[in-house]
Amino acid sequence: MIIDVNNLKFSFGSGTLTQPVLNGVNLAIQKGEIVLMTGPSGSGKTTMLTIIGGLRQASNGSVVILGEQLVNSNELAKVKIRRQTGYIFQQHNLLKSLTALQNVCMTLEMYQDLTEHERQDRAQRILAAVGLEDHLHYFPEALSGGQRQRVSIARALAGQPKIILADEPTASLDRQSGHDAVEILKRLAKESNTTILLVTHDYRILNIADRVVELEDGVVKAV
Amino acid sequence: MKIFNLWYFPARLAWRQLIHDKPKLVAATSGVLFACVLVFMQLGFKDSLYTSAASMPLKLDGDLFLIHQQSEALWRTVQFERSELMRALGHPAVTEVAPLYLSLASFKNINTHVKRTLMVYGFDPDMELLNVNSLKELKYPLRIKDTVVFDELSRPEFGPVGELIQSGQDRTEVNDYKVKIIGLFQLGISFAADGNLVASDLNFMRIFPEREINKIDIGVVRLQPGASVQQVQSELREHLNEFVKVYSYEQIRDHERRYWENVAPIGFIFDFGTVMGLVVGMVIVYQILFTEITNYRFEFATLKAMGYEHHYFIRVVFSSALILAILGFIPGLLLSNSLYDLAESQIFLPMTMTLNKIITVFAFILLMCIVAGFLAIHRLKSANPADMF
Numbered sequence A: 001m002i003i004d005v006n007n008l009k010f011s012f013g014s015g016t017l018t019q020p021v022l023n024g025v026n027l028a029i030q031k032g033e034i035v036l037m038t039g040p041s042g043s044g045k046t047t048m049l050t051i052i053g054g055l056r057q058a059s060n061g062s063v064v065i066l067g068e069q070l071v072n073s074n075e076l077a078k079v080k081i082r083r084q085t086g087y088i089f090q091q092h093n094l095l096k097s098l099t100a101l102q103n104v105c106m107t108l109e110m111y112q113d114l115t116e117h118e119r120q121d122r123a124q125r126i127l128a129a130v131g132l133e134d135h136l137h138y139f140p141e142a143l144s145g146g147q148r149q150r151v152s153i154a155r156a157l158a159g160q161p162k163i164i165l166a167d168e169p170t171a172s173l174d175r176q177s178g179h180d181a182v183e184i185l186k187r188l189a190k191e192s193n194t195t196i197l198l199v200t201h202d203y204r205i206l207n208i209a210d211r212v213v214e215l216e217d218g219v220v221k222a223v
Numbered sequence B: 001m002k003i004f005n006l007w008y009f010p011a012r013l014a015w016r017q018l019i020h021d022k023p024k025l026v027a028a029t030s031g032v033l034f035a036c037v038l039v040f041m042q043l044g045f046k047d048s049l050y051t052s053a054a055s056m057p058l059k060l061d062g063d064l065f066l067i068h069q070q071s072e073a074l075w076r077t078v079q080f081e082r083s084e085l086m087r088a089l090g091h092p093a094v095t096e097v098a099p100l101y102l103s104l105a106s107f108k109n110i111n112t113h114v115k116r117t118l119m120v121y122g123f124d125p126d127m128e129l130l131n132v133n134s135l136k137e138l139k140y141p142l143r144i145k146d147t148v149v150f151d152e153l154s155r156p157e158f159g160p161v162g163e164l165i166q167s168g169q170d171r172t173e174v175n176d177y178k179v180k181i182i183g184l185f186q187l188g189i190s191f192a193a194d195g196n197l198v199a200s201d202l203n204f205m206r207i208f209p210e211r212e213i214n215k216i217d218i219g220v221v222r223l224q225p226g227a228s229v230q231q232v233q234s235e236l237r238e239h240l241n242e243f244v245k246v247y248s249y250e251q252i253r254d255h256e257r258r259y260w261e262n263v264a265p266i267g268f269i270f271d272f273g274t275v276m277g278l279v280v281g282m283v284i285v286y287q288i289l290f291t292e293i294t295n296y297r298f299e300f301a302t303l304k305a306m307g308y309e310h311h312y313f314i315r316v317v318f319s320s321a322l323i324l325a326i327l328g329f330i331p332g333l334l335l336s337n338s339l340y341d342l343a344e345s346q347i348f349l350p351m352t353m354t355l356n357k358i359i360t361v362f363a364f365i366l367l368m369c370i371v372a373g374f375l376a377i378h379r380l381k382s383a384n385p386a387d388m389f
Helices: A045-052 A073-085 A099-108 A116-128 A145-158 A175-192 A203-209 B002-020 B022-053 B055-059 B082-087 B131-138 B161-165 B201-207 B229-239 B249-263 B266-306 B309-347 B355-382
Strands: A003-010 A019-029 A034-038 A060-065 A085-088 A163-167 A197-199 A212-214 A219-222 B062-068 B094-108 B113-123 B147-151 B171-174 B178-187 B197-199 B217-223 B244-247
Touching: A003 A045, A019 A219, A019 B178, A034 A045, A034 A116, A034 A175, A034 A203, A034 B355, A045 A060, A045 A163, A045 A197, A073 B178, A073 B266, A085 A145, A085 B266, A099 A116, A099 A145, A116 A145, A116 A203, A145 A163, A145 A175, A163 A175, A163 B147, A175 A203, B002 B022, B002 B266, B002 B309, B022 B249, B022 B266, B022 B309, B022 B355, B062 B082, B062 B229, B062 B249, B082 B094, B082 B229, B094 B249, B113 B201, B131 B178, B161 B178, B178 B201, B197 B201, B197 B244, B201 B355, B244 B249, B249 B266, B266 B309, B309 B355
Parallel strands: A034 A197, A034 A212, A085 A163, A163 A197, B113 B197, B147 B178
Antiparallel strands: A003 A019, A003 A060, A212 A219, B062 B217, B062 B244, B094 B113, B094 B171, B094 B217, B147 B197, B171 B178
16 A cells, blocks of 8 residues: 555644644555546645645644655655655646756755766656657746646656655646646556556546545545 | 765755846845955955055164154154163163154145145164165265155155156255255055155254254164064163163054054944945845745745755755855955055055955855855745645
């Protein structure tokens, strides 16, 4: 089991202003599975994703990611999970002062054992895999929305993560480029047997999933 | 290698972020450049003040120097009895002693007839109290009644004295007394006097009729070769009256320097200027770093979500500070160097760019940027991925 969430509860605020978001979520995802999570906006999808990705601290229930308990964990454990997780954001979130190649290299610079040449080489290969071999030295502002999201997919995959977490990756893209982006993501994930949890309300991309779950009223329902 | 990468990657990111927005980079480096030039000029003026203040004592040719203990500086001495100096002759190691008379006087510009104050030195020309070759060559003509020698490094307001005496116009008034300028020598101006004039002791008394030959400003003592200056100094201290101070060459130089540093508020003014320059520069750099972090906080949060740790971003901020320090310092040094040359040629103050000064200012600028970095890193806390996605 790569992701194992049990009875996760989370609320914002405190005292009388407490706003419960997750009311005992259970979710288990196997290695290599592609799971889509849908649900109305405000249902806590992004909150859940940030907890699983080690970006947000939860204090109630159990969240075991790659064998690591994240509930009430320290910063070190969270950083460890972040490094094994590729995050794809709703906006592309690329560094605007870096070229496509340099952006992808940012993932690899955390690993001290690679040489500059190896990093460049790997980044080039992964950018070629998402179809951007001709745009290596473009800055994000010179790329189209779909191209930026593909760079961001390449960046997430470059570190050979065990998990990909994607937060509405197609939200800011048109139908065709959104579809292309998730198709590429699916193909590359299947090649490397990477687990994907993808939050979306985009029903046009449901077909890429092995399984679809719905988050509603703070609990997960299978669809 | 690991330590190197620890700084190399954040520094490279900082560099790429800085050069991405070139207009902003130019603005940022101008801030550092401004601080840099300000500090260089303050230190330059201060140094120039001290060196020029000490230019006369530096040229004094003697082993020990007697001054009245109430003499604050050489341009405002308290006179003491010549007999006190003569008593020093009683020491077996002392070969000769000579009085030096000092006074400020007005000098009439030969062309414009405008009077301006300069320093007049009076001593027996045979004693060669100032170690300046052109003066030594003029020691015989200096004995003639009503002759003086003019410092050609004096400020130009005194007139083109060199050209004038060549064309025969060598008469003017010093302290309303008619004298003949018989030549030029080189000493250099100080903050106390805009120009210098040397006369024999007898002519000095003619120029200043209120002065007495028995009331001297500085007593110069020369020792036998091989005598211990320190030992003679302490022995003379015991023999002479308490009100006379016995200084070595270094001590009289430092005495003069200390006056300008501490007693006159001038040293403080330049120190204050230096500090203000650094504070202004620090605020500018802080502002730049702060807005950098604010602008890049989404990117920092993204990197954090990828697994970068907080200390990486601290290194990015300090690298930015360091890059700004270097980028601002280099043009600042070049500009200051030309300003030094300009100051030397236009206001006749000795301004030299020494390695020591370059290192000092760079250390100041570096410190300034590091402090700005420390103030700015708290802004990094705003880059929290959980609040942003």
